[in-house]
Amino acid sequence: MSGATDRGDSRHLMTSSVATRILGWVGLAAMAVMALLGLVVSPRDRIQGEAVRLLYIHVPTIWVAYGSFVLTAVASALYLWRGSSREDRGRHYDRIAGAAGEVAVLFLALTLVTGMLWGRITWGVFWQWDARLTTTALMFVSYLGYLAIRNMPADIEARSKRAAIAALLAAVNIPIVHFSVEWWRTLHQKASIRSDRNSEITGDMFATLMFSLLAFTLVAAWLMIHRYRLVRLEEIREEEGLALAVSARRAEGVNA
Amino acid sequence: MDSWGTILLGYGITFGAIAAYAYSILSRSRAIGHELGIGVPASSALPHLSGPEDPEDPEGSPGVRSNER
Numbered sequence: 001m002s003g004a005t006d007r008g009d010s011r012h013l014m015t016s017s018v019a020t021r022i023l024g025w026v027g028l029a030a031m032a033v034m035a036l037l038g039l040v041v042s043p044r045d046r047i048q049g050e051a052v053r054l055l056y057i058h059v060p061t062i063w064v065a066y067g068s069f070v071l072t073a074v075a076s077a078l079y080l081w082r083g084s085s086r087e088d089r090g091r092h093y094d095r096i097a098g099a100a101g102e103v104a105v106l107f108l109a110l111t112l113v114t115g116m117l118w119g120r121i122t123w124g125v126f127w128q129w130d131a132r133l134t135t136t137a138l139m140f141v142s143y144l145g146y147l148a149i150r151n152m153p154a155d156i157e158a159r160s161k162r163a164a165i166a167a168l169l170a171a172v173n174i175p176i177v178h179f180s181v182e183w184w185r186t187l188h189q190k191a192s193i194r195s196d197r198n199s200e201i202t203g204d205m206f207a208t209l210m211f212s213l214l215a216f217t218l219v220a221a222w223l224m225i226h227r228y229r230l231v232r233l234e235e236i237r238e239e240e241g242l243a244l245a246v247s248a249r250r251a252e253g254v255n256a
Numbered sequence: 257m258d259s260w261g262t263i264l265l266g267y268g269i270t271f272g273a274i275a276a277y278a279y280s281i282l283s284r285s286r287a288i289g290h291e292l293g294i295g296v297p298a299s300s301a302l303p304h305l306s307g308p309e310d311p312e313d314p315e316g317s318p319g320v321r322s323n324e325r
Contacts (some may be wrong), residue, residue: 117266232286
């Protein structure tokens with residue numbers, strides 16, 4: 001019996017653990033500091049003015065979304081490639097893909113919303129059908145489809161296989177979105193931080209952006225771990241329901 | 257809407273959405289856990305992320321442990 005239940009404290013049950021509680025509090029503190037840096041400490045930009053403050057949440061959300069989509073793709077590939085040879089039939093990989101995919105969709109939605117708000121201030125409109133915005137919207141819709149497949153009623157292995165294939169197909173769009181500002185003429189600005197030339201963002205603004213990336217990464221990791229464990233709980237509930245149904249059916253047979 | 261209003265709206269939506277999602281995960285996991293009477297300690301879900309939690313089980317046995325049955 002778990003000590004958690006002995007203490008009668010439900011916070012120690014379910015998806016929480018010592019490590020995730022520490023991660024959660026550190027992530028929360030980092031987000032508070034990030035808000036302070038982004039809204040108060042960071043200076044206004046010479047060209048963008050105060051709108052630069054939205055970039056401290058816009059850039060980290062797409063950073064987390066990219067990373068999570070890549071994780072979804074890698075876990076999906078591993079599920080298809082190695083899943084059948086594993087003792088758990090690849091459930092571990094499938095759970096990682098599902099958790100990362102859902103977190104990614106949340107952060108991509110926030111990317112679109114914060115980008116639209118930034119565009120309203122800077123361009124004067126919420127939306128333009130330029131290459132970056134259009135490909136990002138397509139990516140959002142394709143991963144909504146991925147989540148829909150994951151939630152379709154079907155045999156768990158068939159569902160996982162379909163979802164893994166969908167994740168790999170959707171991942172094709174990731175480099176297209178990222179390099180769209182290089183490949184086509186777009187209204188969207190090019191990347192501010194690049195490895196092949198000097199960054200266009202420096203000083204306090206650069207430090208704030210880097211800290212924001214860290215804060216959002218910590219929070220996304222916390223969300224993903226908890227979502228992974230929730231997927232596992234959902235699977236257990238599904239299995240328990242099936243086992244109950246089978247035993248009820250057997251009992252009917254004995255009574256008849 | 258002036259730029260500060262838009263900026264604060266962006267921060268509010270972002271922080272609010274993340275908090276709402278976190279709450280939904282925690283409440284759903286709590287509901288399912290109570291429904292099943294089980295928990296998924298870190299040792300069984302992602303072993304490398306936490307140490308043993310159960311003083312009677314210092315090794316942190318893998319697998320979902322039954323708590324209330």
